[in-house]
Amino acid sequence: MLRRVLCTMLLMGALPSLAEASQGHISVVLLGATGDLAKKYLWQGLFQLYIDQVSSGHSFTFHGAALTDLEPGQKLMFDVLKKLACPPDESPNRCAVLKDQFLKLSQYHQLKTSENYTALNREIEMLLHQEGLKEAGRIFYFSVPPFAYTEIARHINSSCRPPPGAWLRVVLEKPFGHDLESAQQMAAELMSFFREEEMYRVDHYLGKQAVAHILPFRDQNRQFLDPIWNRHHVERVEIVLKEIVDAKGRTSFYEQYGVIRDVLQNHLTEALMFLTMELPGNLSKAEEVLQCKLQALQSLRGLEKQSVVVGQYQAYASHVQEELQKGQDYVSTTPTFAGVLVHSDSLRWEGVPFLLTSGKALDERVGYVRVLFKNRAYCTQSEALRDAGHSQCKPKQIVFYIGHGALNTPAVLVSRNLFRPIMPKSTWREVVGQPDLHVFGQLLSDYYMYSPVKERDAYSVLISNIYHGRKDFFITTENLLASWAFWTPLLNSISHQAPRLYPGGVENQHFLDFEMMSGELAFTVAEPVELLNPSGPMPSDYKTIQSKFRQSPLVSAWSEVLISQLASDVEKTASRAVARSGQFHLALSGGSSPVALFQRLARHHYDFPWRHTHLWLVDERCVPLTDPESNFFSLHNHLLQNIRVPYFNVHPMPVHLHQRLCVEEDGGPELYAKEIMALVANASFDLVLLGVGTDGHTASLFPHSENGLEGAQAVVLTESPVKPHQRMSLSLPLINKAQQVFVLVMGKGKHDITTQISRVGHEPRKWPISGVNPSSGQLVWYVDYEALLG
Ligand code: BG6
Secondary structure, three states, X not given: OHHHHXXXXXXXOOOOOOOHHHHEEEEEEEEOOXXXXXXXXXXXXXXXXXXXXXXXXXXXXXXXXXXXXXXXXXXXXXXXXXXXXXXXXXXXXXXXXXXXXXXXXXXXEEOOOHHHHHHHHHHHHHHHHHHOOOEEEXXXXXOOOXXXXXXXXXXXXXXXXXXXXXXXXXXXXOOOOOOHHHHHHHHHHHHOOOOHHHEEEOOHHHHOHHHHOHHHHHHHOHHHHOOOOOOOOEEEEEEEEEOOOOOOOOHHHHHHHHHHHHHHHHHXXXXXXXXXXXXXXXXXXXXXXXXXXXXHHHOEOOOOHHHEEEEEEOOHHHHHHHHOOOOOOOOOOXXXXXXXXXXXXXXXXXXXXXXXXXXXXXXXOEEEEEEEEOOOOOOOOOHHHHHXXXXXXXXXXXXXXXXXXXXXXXXXXXXXXXXXXXXXXXXXXXXXXXOOOEEOOEEHHHEEEEEEOOOOOXXXXXXXXXXXXXXXXXXXXXXXXXXXXXXXXXXXXXXXXXXEEEOOHHHHOOXXXXXXXXXXXXXXXXXXXHHHOOOOOOOHHHOOEEEEEOOEEEEXXXXXXXXXXXXXXXXXXXXXXXXXXXXXXXXXXXXXHHHHHHHHHHHXXXXXXXXHEEEEEOEEEOOOOOOOOXXXXXXXXXXHHHOOOOHHHEEOOOOEEOOEEOOHHHOHHHHHHHHHHHHOHHHOOOXXXXXXXXXXXXXXXXXXXXXXXXXXXXXXXXXXXXXOOEEEEEOHHHHOOOOEEEEEXXXXXXXXXXXXXXXXXXXXXXXXXXXXXXXXXXXXXXXXXXHHHO
């Protein structure tokens, strides 16, 4: 049938003549031809390819394939093809003719068994042979779930490769793995069937016109951008994809992936690379582009837990419970919203914050890449005058507007006080839009704004790039693995972190706003109480639970909630102490767990009586205070530098006297003890915050320590089994004199020790923490779910 059609069309002159078709014949095989993606985008993209390339000298046939039997499959597929739309820029008559041809050149195949693949190959060969057509190449578009890739790849490799001289291009859709390991595994499997140059991994954001124009824009505007496209001039960059839709109907996929894997690891990272990579000498050389991109990926600084804020829309849990048949008590920690602060360590970008944000169930649908420049000018005129001209005081920004939102079109915006950009006239035209509209804090009339002459959906752009063999629009194995290598440690570190709940839509208000502080991200407002303590169908695990641990009160919750509870309990204790005695003496431990508390206190407790607070150290490592290992250094970084506490009230441990560290005869412990006696009534701290080590140590009191577990010495030098070995510590008897002792235990790594100490009695020599037992004060345990439940 196809053969007859091709032949008749060639004779009718509807297709290029055989001589004209000298570029050869291209067979496009669409696997998953009746699936959602094919219906929504791929057939339309293939039709567009045909429209654009009908006179290119290539002839085409289109083979839709699926597992469905021939007849029903054929019907399903042609139902889709009949509905193909004509692009608005195409004349209706020409389009109707081309659509008719396209339908005739398309055929359905059932591709299930190896015989089916062999038969398809035979058909293609026969057709070409009988028409005397030279074969240019074959495109196999895998619009199927990744678990089917290996088998299809095997069949194609063994029975559908084109003959020498013709190319093979296989097109693959994400997800390309779930983390670095699974991506490596999948890549290795594919590489046993295909060569790197044969694989086209799709990231449809690379086909979005505004994203695809970032590199050409940078290239064509080098004269303006060269001096300013760097850390000296760029204040920050925002890469954003906000969505209104939620994950309903997709939870079986979404629950395993979440927003970071679904959108940030791929779409937003790709846009980030186009912004940060060095420009290759020649943009048309795909290899150079890909190499520069790889380098940019490799210069990203590793992400820490503190680089991210995550959220989950409130109805997500019930969507998961319904669709995945989970019980009411099922708790998902899959984020549906994430904000991530990324830094590049390249010379060009060091210090510039790149904020990547995406989420479902937000208040609007919009995507953009916004580069905000520093503004050093101070304008002396009145605002009316300032607004009238292209004042240097207005924001300076370049926005690659991906789509939707207020503009509802792809666009490139450049603040008029920056420069008038050079844009390719054949593909982008200058537009005025609604001049009074406010976008990114400026009137639209303050920008030069350009939109594509022909708006194309991402898949049409990508299919055209596959046809042209533009590998730089696709994800290579090296780039894919580099991206997973960057994201995987963060994904692992937050896999059990409870996301902040948000109501969804406009009701989110400011709950998801976040801010950068000391290189970290945090939500700007506290979590709404009604979401923390929902009375509806939410699992009770989201609440803080109160019970007993070692006969003392226990507060337990997911870490974020736990920390906010602890911080407010610390503040309450402080206010009570100040009301009682005018002062609050707080002794703080080091290590990683209290860092979150320090940050919380620094950012959310503006009423904290810092002016009346004395800060003491529970323990210290014998290193200079400026050493990152020092507990004081961490306290300074995460708390002191962000609050106003009088200098006189800060009491670091004297580990560094006479230019040497913790030498007994320098009498550091005695000095500290004296200072405590002098300032703290009865040497009884108002509050001591402790942690627990995996070996049961607390403060710097280790199992079998010779000093500090008992005896009269208030402050002692001790030996740690891990570096730095020497420490200074408050002794157990001094700790036990305190009026309140809070013990904070967080993380899965602490589960075993938590279980163990829940069972043991008073055995400080084995487990120093078990010796914490305030003689007249109160002990409270703050243990997160991971430490408590594993
Ligand atoms: C897909 C994600 O890759 O991109 C979806 O899987 C997301 O979750 C979509 O909705 C966004 O793409 P677009 O083109 O609608 O912005």
